[in-house]
Amino acid sequence: MDIILVPGFWLDASSWEEVTPALVEAGHTVHPLTLPGLEARESPRAGIGLRTHIDAVIEKVDSLEGKVVLVGHSGGGAIIHGVVDSRPDRIARAVYVDSGPLGEGGVINDELPDDGDDIPLPPWEGFEEADLVDLTEELREKFRARAIPEPRGVAYDQQHLHDVRRYDVPATVIACEFPSSMLNEMMDAGHPFTEELSRIKDVELVDLPTGHWPQFTKPAELGEAVLKAVDRTA
Secondary structure (H helix, E strand, O other): OEEEEEOOOOOOHHHHOOOOHHHHHOOOEEEEOOOOOOOOOOOOOOOOEHHHHHHHHHHHHHOOOOOEEEEEEOOHHHHHHHHHHHOOOOEEEEEEEOOOOOOOOOOOOOOOOOEOOEEOOOOHHHOOHHHHOOOOHHHHHHHHHHOOOEEHHHHHOOOOOOOHHHHHOOEEEEEOOOOHHHHHHHHHOOOHHHHHHHOOOOEEEEEOOOOOOHHHHOHHHHHHHHHHHHHHHO
C-alpha cells in the first residue's frame, strides 16, 4: 500500500522519520511530504493557503497507481480531508493523528499569532498542558530547532468541500491528548468539533495516550497504530 504522510504545522517530511520503519518493514511504501512553504525557513510563504497544500497532496495521489492511505497529523488532518473530498475514489482510508476532518467553512486555527505571511512556532507557554505531555526539554529543543514557519493562509483559510462521497471513505482517528471516550461523547452531543467526523460512515477511534506530537514522543507506537489501520484497510 502507498501511504502518504502529511505533517502538521511547522514540520516537514523528516518529522515522520521515526514513525515509518514499522510501515516499511511491513512492505508498505511511504511518501512523507514537505508541503509548499515548509522547505526551509527562508522559503517564500506569500500566497500559500490551505488549498495550496491540499492540491500538493492531490498531485502526489495522482502520481501513484491504485488506492492510497492518507495520514495527517494535526493541521494535516484538515489537508487530507480536503484530498478525500477531491479524490474519494482514490483514498482507501484516512488516518487522522491527533486531528480530525475539518468541515465546510471551518478553519484550522485563525488564532495563531502571525508575522506577516508567516506563523512562527509559538512559545511553549502558548500551548495547553495536554499538548506538551511527554514532550521533554530535549524534544522541545529539537522541535524548535527544526521548526519552519507555517504559511499564514493555511491556518486562516476556510475549508471548502464539494463531494459527499467523502463520507464513504473509512477513517481512523488516533486519539492522543484527548481520549476516544471524549470524542465519542462529543459526537453523541453533536459538538461542532466532531460534526464532520460523525458523518463519516466507517470511523474507528484508537487511543495513543501522549501529547500532541506523538511522532516525537511515541514514534514507534504511532507507527504501529498507523500500520494496524493500514492492515485493516488492506
